[in-house]
Amino acid sequence: MKILVVCGNGLGSSFIMELNVKKALLELGKEVEVAHTDLASAMAEKADIYIGAGDIIDQLDNGARNIVRIVNMMNVSEIKSKLDPLL
Template identity: 75%
Template sequence: MKILVVCGNGLGSSFIMELNVKKALKELNKEAEVEHTDLTTALTESADLYLGANDIIDQLDNGVRKIVGLENIMDLEEIKTKLSQHLQ
């Protein structure tokens, strides 16, 4: 499974989110490839799950992509909860 963590510019906040997603996956005993990127690049990248802040992630919704919006991108518990709903 590939998870793409998305933010507006693809720099600091998505990198921190990527680290939190990896930590959440470890705590959930799940494995996935996790990368971070900016919104524009995410439109052209393929992933099984796209994760980002509620205010931008809807821009990736094309009716096919699995997207997960976060209220607080730094909240590890929210990340774990949302991820566990989409992991097998």
């Protein structure tokens, strides 16, 4: 399984969110591949779950992808609660 963390430029905010996703997964006891990228690259990249802020991640929602919208990328509890049902 692969989770792709997406932000507009694929730099700072997606890297911070990637670290928090990894922390959430550790707390859930799950071992999952996690990577981060920018929106343009994410359009062509294959993942089981795409996660990011609503304004960015909604652009990836094609009806076939598992999309997770995060309100607060620093909130590990929010990330856990939204990922857990998909794992």
